[in-house]
Amino acid sequence: TQLLEQSPQFLSIQEGENLTVYCNSSSVFSSLQWYRQEPGEGPVLLVTVVTGGEVKKLKRLTFQFGDARKDSSLHITAAQTGDTGLYLCAGATRRGSTLGRLYFGRGTQLTVWP
Amino acid sequence: DAGVIQSPRHEVTEMGQEVTLRCKPISGHDYLFWYRQTMMRGLELLIYFNNNVPIDDSGMPEDRFSAKMPNASFSTLKIQPSEPRDSAVYFCASSFKGLWGNTIYFGEGSWLTVV
Numbered sequence: 001t002q003l004l005e006q007s008p009q010f011l012s013i014q015e016g017e018n019l020t021v022y023c024n025s026s027s028v029f030s031s032l033q034w035y036r037q038e039p040g041e042g043p044v045l046l047v048t049v050v051t052g053g054e055v056k057k058l059k060r061l062t063f064q065f066g067d068a069r070k071d072s073s074l075h076i077t078a079a080q081t082g083d084t085g086l087y088l089c090a091g092a093t094r095r096g097s098t099l100g101r102l103y104f105g106r107g108t109q110l111t112v113w114p
Numbered sequence: 115d116a117g118v119i120q121s122p123r124h125e126v127t128e129m130g131q132e133v134t135l136r137c138k139p140i141s142g143h144d145y146l147f148w149y150r151q152t153m154m155r156g157l158e159l160l161i162y163f164n165n166n167v168p169i170d171d172s173g174m175p176e177d178r179f180s181a182k183m184p185n186a187s188f189s190t191l192k193i194q195p196s197e198p199r200d201s202a203v204y205f206c207a208s209s210f211k212g213l214w215g216n217t218i219y220f221g222e223g224s225w226l227t228v229v
Binding site: 042043045101102103 | 157159205207220223
């Protein structure tokens with residue numbers, strides 16, 4: 001059973017288009033992270049959101065954490081070929097004040113065509 | 115500063131053989147994580163250490179898997195005996211203080227194929 005469901009699994013679009021990918025769970029997380037992974041490399045952290053309803057912007061990327069801290073979305077405006085990659089969301093739990101586990105979704109494979 | 119360093123990058127081995135994957139975390143980081151990535155299951159946490167002590171190994175698939183961190187700059191993940199279903203990319207990652215607001219740095223992965 002996957003704790004975090006990401007959709008869509010695959011997304012293929014033209015350069016310049018907008019897109020949104022989703023990360024959903026029935027569980028509440030203390031924080032949620034988004035990563036991008038390119039072929040042959042490890043995931044690279046893009047952003048961490050910690051407060052329900054929080055919105056963070058990273059250039060053309062907008063990340064939102066759901067009010068109930070169970071879901072998140074990533075919106076890309078005017079996609080570029082350099083945005084191609086596997087986008088992973090990861091939800092964090094805590095054990096008291098210390099680190100808990102980080103659960104990853106399976107990811108959305110984004111391909112942006114010129 | 116060098117990132118997380120993993121070796122080997124690629125390994126092909128026969129079923130039943132012992133496999134040892136190695137990781138050097140970023141200097142000064144006090145958390146180290148081992149993940150496994152497959153198409154079917156995505157990225158799974160196997161085990162993580164804090165200050166060289168294993169904190170949570172509930173993701174380790176079975177007794178054939180073991181991980182050690184003898185010091186702050188080195189960790190190993192061992193599979194003995196290996197099976198074809200162990201074929202995956204194994205990532206090591208490290209972070210400082212492990213707070214989720216901090217960045218977790220992944221290595222480039224060890225691509226394991228068991229035939």
